[in-house]
Amino acid sequence: MKKTESFLTAPPQRAKYEALAGILKALAHPTRLFMVDQLARGGPRCVCELTEMVGADISTVSRHLALLKKEGLVAATKKGTMIYYQLRLPCVVNFLECLHSVLSSNIQDRLKLLS
Amino acid sequence: MKKTESFLTAPPQRAKYEALAGILKALAHPTRLFMVDQLARGGPRCVCELTEMVGADISTVSRHLALLKKEGLVAATKKGTMIYYQLRLPCVVNFLECLHSVLSSNIQDRLKLLS
């Protein structure tokens, strides 16, 4: 008798969700999310500009950007010794809006609990 | 002389991105993403049903659900000894679609590199 197929034992389906989760993981960090948001609003920025905006060590910022790039969220372009990063897919912006709506809905619900 | 304000030194802005990243973090795990997707497609499910679908230990599934709930992505309803979880905000579905588009765009780009 065959045991019931589950998410964890179905490799192709599982691989799909692992890939999707990988993309989300790249976004799921305050600094990276901030940078993505900046790129969405202000267009391409070089590492040094982003470093200035973030206020962390440049090596840290570089690592964050490498991860975003690895997951296909940003693309890099060389200009002299500088490297400009830009957002790769526009839908990420709506994404952020939905996120905002989750957040404000959470806050509203918590407000309701008080009254 | 005032030093330039940065993301990391501007508490209110930073707190906002930390909150948003928290929501993303809750989604950024294969099992949790799978469960959210199941809830989006098939409506409310109890912990035991989700446990069956996922194929992990029920305590693990319970923890995942607790995190999703904490971040406001799902809501729980008691029915007898069972607890049904449901998706709280519809926009998360579009969210998943965008994610898919990032993924397929990544794959297409990798294909192009071969030709």
Add this chain to the structure above:
DNA sequence: GACTTTTTTGGCTATTTGGCTAAATTTGCA
């Protein structure tokens, strides 16, 4: 080639996360 600027990488430590087992809760029912 030597020197400068920008970015990435290696190495290390501290923290967080994810999973399991086992124990505790909660709810329903005899």
Add this chain to the structure above:
DNA sequence: TGCAAATTTAGCCAAATAGCCAAAAAAGTC
């Protein structure tokens, strides 16, 4: 009350993540 089923919580360990400093690469200029 006492037992069974569903769910959550606690405790523990292994693996992944994030940060910094220092060193290496990459590109431009003299």
